[in-house]
Amino acid sequence: MISPQTVDDALDALSDTPVHRLLAGGTDEMVKLNHGAQLRQFETVISLSRIPELSMWTLDTAGRQITIGAAVSWSQLTEAPFVEHVPVLAQAARTVGSPQIRNAGTIGGNVATASPAGDGLCALVALDAMATVRSTRGTRRVRVAELTTGPKRTNLEPDELIVSLDVPLTHGFQGYTKVGVRNAMVISLAGVALVVDDDRQSVSFALGSVGPTILRSPAAETVAANVLFGGTHLGDAMSQLAAAIRKTARPIDDHRSTAAYRRHAVGVLATRLIERALISRGASQ
Ligand SMILES: Cc1cc2nc3c(=O)[nH]c(=O)nc-3n(C[C@H](O)[C@H](O)[C@H](O)COP(=O)(O)OP(=O)(O)OC[C@H]3O[C@@H](n4cnc5c(N)ncnc54)[C@H](O)[C@@H]3O)c2cc1C
Incomplete structure (x- = not known):
């Protein structure tokens, strides 16, 4: 195993070792190994745990953006400044695993695992976050929603590293909720992230565990925007909203x-x- 201490060294290691396995918190990768996945011959494990810049975040309130290092842990995401500035992500982080999993697991690992049940992934898709992906060949910026291409599949090349995630800051209600077979330590059976943008008068819904990737529901977003900004009574729109969401689900x-x-x-x-969003605006209908 090698433990580079800078992103550049990690990129060199990824490019120099044709057979490698990248490890961040290990909460997905070690499960695979424990379930019988074998290290290949001459496989080099590249650990990201000693790269300080990957565990940092930068809040730019003037530029309305927070940049989150790929190795920022779930535990970090449940604290300031995320609770105030990206509550949907903080709420998603709070639902993940146990304290041990939240201390070790990282947001970059959640994105790269590309599980349709990924709680952080669902929040990031609702937030329309962008990933910065680097290799020794260059840097590309890609929408998180476009990075994942199927269940546990991404378009990351073997020598690419997710370095950080840029999340726009919005004014308006955000929330994340999921159901599972019990209340704690549970992978979702269904999850929903909602981000309301009061300035643009727009709404985004991301749906987890109901498709091959996280799904957005433009039809439901239109109904919800009419409720929140167009004066449509929720009582009248409730069944239309649920129907639009269910039609999107696969x-x-x-x-x-x-x-x-x-x-x-x-x-x-x-x-x-949506009911919570209305209540938070003091406009319960
Ligand atoms: C008991 C338990 C409970 C869990 N509960 C939940 C839950 O409630 N919700 C949920 O969403 N997940 C849950 N998980 C899954 C897991 O904790 C998360 O997906 C976590 O975010 C993975 O991050 P990691 O750093 O541990 O990834 P790792 O296991 O280190 O890596 C996962 C994959 O991502 C790749 N990778 C990691 N970092 C990068 C990077 N920067 N660039 C490119 N590729 C990278 C690795 O190569 C590997 O293929 C649970 C896991 C366990 C074991």
């Missing part, structure tokens, strides 16, 4: 849940979040 049956339950649950979660 869930599957698996060992955690049936597709039918997931489809039902995701509609309920989305309407609950």
